[in-house]
Amino acid sequence: MNEQLKKDDKLLETTDCLEAVGTLRSIKNLLFLVIFICLLILQGAFWLVPTEYVSRPGEEPQKDVAPVTAMLFKLSVPAGQDVKVTSKTEKIEKAAQNLTADANAAKADPNAVPAKHYPQIKIEFSQLSRVIRVCNYLLVVSSILYSLTLLFAMKVSLVGRLGGISHITKATFLSFAVVVLILPWQLLFKTVGFGLIYTPSELLEAWENFEGASVPDVSLMIFRFSVFWLLVLMLLISAQWRSMCWSRNTLKRLGIVG
Structure with missing residues (x-):
């Protein structure tokens, strides 16, 4: 009787x-998938x-500067050279007329294939900033929940004696390291350290200073936004x-998987 009760309890x-x-x-x-997608979006936004x-922000569209250039050119040329300017203008007009005639001939040809014009994609930086902020929020929340989930899994394995303790313990501490590296420490300790998460202003400032930056500054920038990101991604994977090894060993221990 006691043995039967023990079997039922087990x-x-x-x-x-x-x-x-x-x-x-x-x-x-699910949390791993969310973290992985957010990391890819942040890296894509950087490039x-x-x-x-x-x-x-502050970038103005290009304006037609040809009339201004022509006016400055005429003012800088002496009066005796007006004929040369006029002759060049006439040549340009003739070339434009020839191009127009060729275009009309192409339109008249019924077998001509019309050229396709695709609209140019233009993303406002404010829109990209919203995406970055959402990804930052999801990264912090998902990484913390991911670590807590692995911690609960380790406790279940210890209490239920399910095995695979080595795998789940390593996975738990690796997830803790991911959380520490993801958090934006540069907002608290500006000159001491940094985290994977960056703000839109940091991203914009980094690319604005890229053109006149030295080789060490460029190397530090690439390490900050790409190499460090790759390190965190490898730890997450x-x-x-x-954790997958722990799950497989646990199912074997329970007799679910052979």
Whole structure:
């Protein structure tokens, strides 16, 4: 009778542990996916800012400076050379007429393939700033919850004697390291350290100072925004891999997976 009760209690504990392991595994996988996507977006935003697809604040659209240039050229040329300027202008007008005639001929040709004009993508920096702020918020919350989820998984393994303690312990401490490296320490200790998260103003300032920066400054910038990001990503993937090994060993211990 006592042996039967012990077997029933053991079966009940195994069932509870199995439910806990399944729930924790689903949550940690979801949080890992959120962190991974946010990291990719932040890295993409860093390399997108210097391109022509992002309109920085204070950047004015290019204006037609040809009339102003022509006026300055005429003022700088002596009166005796007006004929040369006029002759150059006539040549330009003739060339424009020839191009117009060729374009009209191309339109008249029924077999001519019309040229496709695609609208140029232009992203305002204010819109990109909103995306960066949302990703920063999700990164902080998701990374903390990810670490707590692995910590709860380690406690379940210890209490239920499920095995895989080595894997889940390493995964937990790796996730703690990810949280520490993600947090924006530069906002608290400006000259001491920094974190992976950056503000839109920091990103804009970094690219504005890029053109006149020295080689050490450029190297520090690349390390700050890309190499450091790669280090955090590798730690995150390592923590996820360790947690997957723990989950597989636990399921083997419970007899779910052969």
